[in-house]
Amino acid sequence: MTCRLGAYAKICPVRGHAEPAKRCRTGKACRRQRLDPALVACLPIFEKVPPEVLGDLLGNAVVEVHPEHSMLFEAGAPADAFFILLSGRVKLFALLEDGKESIVELVEPVSSFAEAAMFANGQFPVNAEVIEEAALVRVRAEHFLSCLRQNRDLAYRMLSALSLWNRRLKGEVRALREHSPLRRVSAFLLSLASCEEGEVTVSLPLKKVIIASRLGMEPESLSRVLGRLRDFGVQTQGASVRIQDVALLRRLHLFGEETAPRRNASAAAAHQ
Amino acid sequence: MTCRLGAYAKICPVRGHAEPAKRCRTGKACRRQRLDPALVACLPIFEKVPPEVLGDLLGNAVVEVHPEHSMLFEAGAPADAFFILLSGRVKLFALLEDGKESIVELVEPVSSFAEAAMFANGQFPVNAEVIEEAALVRVRAEHFLSCLRQNRDLAYRMLSALSLWNRRLKGEVRALREHSPLRRVSAFLLSLASCEEGEVTVSLPLKKVIIASRLGMEPESLSRVLGRLRDFGVQTQGASVRIQDVALLRRLHLFGEETAPRRNASAAAAHQ
């Protein structure tokens, strides 16, 4: 269905919610509010969890708003929970012998972290500190794991979803490493196309800035590539893209510009 | 420990075994030989499985050598196994209404496929055909899942490992999307460095061609970048790289070339 474009097939629907989970300005204490499960349903581990189960799984979790500089956990502490970052930023870091920090990762919304430690049933391997007022969901390991125990299917669903994500990400890495921007764009367009040949009109599911960044290029470059694709029968106007010949675009994607004859002449002729 | 370089920390040890699992030329029938668990221990799902358990888990699996064009499974068939490709190539594809194929993915060694379908306990969503004589391990779902059932810890270990891989891959995607080749190389070097500041000499764990491809660039570019890094106190000769000042390299990686003063003068002075 996606013709070797696995990487981009799943690109659009999820990730980066439009509204970054309203941030309530609090002083020091972390204010709490109920969590809408839909906000986290797109996370890899929850992707295959049925919505009605997800609520139970999270155990009426609340959103905690933590101010800057608050520590979420320290390395070595028992990993009795994992976290979902809805907005703000969190820094994961290790402390070296000489007291210096070594940043392991900057977590950005929306994503979970410390799940691995929880599953490993051990201790947090690093420290976590809020570096920008953050809305967080703390999921208690005890409850979470007991849900998994009661509902064996759940673990399998998560394994399945994570396997798929691994596959997707690997594909994306490959595409970024070895495909030109033009190929990445054509792959993206093809992943949107519903048919395998002939003409089709697709509508871009996101703003071009976002698409560009997902494809690893600047919006200007995306514009230019779309312009270059015009010679190959791809008309773009606004968010709707008309692909005159899906098979042609696919050849272009697979074999590059030389092998695919331009739609230039015919297109130009048709215009007049 | 890796200072925001998560993506590359795990780059070296695993992946792409030196010897691609000896390929025994067979006619049509698939010859079998015992499987060395060490060959597959590096796969994401098995990464955290203790070696002694891995043998049981695979249930004295054998390596089957399948000739080109053999079908491994068809879409819709019950997903009663998953596969590990040791050598050769396998094509995953869907069949469209009009009978045409749509390639979903080309699987390359060493990697597993169809695990997601097995975990989901359903049917294979696509067809799989060997397109280049392939050494494969077929892991029966029944046995595999019953192992998971008996040893609950196993599923958690796999969840943990897959979560970590997801994190790593996400990091790698980010690096490829938004870091310049120079930054990727410096990140790679820093991930090899054992200390956080001062001088250190690391030895490249792989051939430069391989490193270059992992970092998403041509070997020539890697050469040039290493050359440019010489101005910043990074001397390369052969596989050994001497980093004069790890902290300096880190600044370079984080903030770019402008902010990090060149080691040019001092280095040149030191040489004479």
Add this chain to the structure above:
DNA sequence: GTAAATCCTTGACTGTGGTCAAGCGACGCG
């Protein structure tokens, strides 16, 4: 309605990564 803002495109310029080609050192082999 105009004005403002946002989104997108286009142009010009520059840096630089890919490509082709040659050169170099190390190593293995007859």
Add this chain to the structure above:
DNA sequence: CGCGTCGCTTGACCACAGTCAAGGATTTAC
């Protein structure tokens, strides 16, 4: 020893993606 291959570096060249800046196009606000 010469010869080859192989891994790596260097140079020259060019295509092209990033950047800055300007100008449309479209939507939103007032």
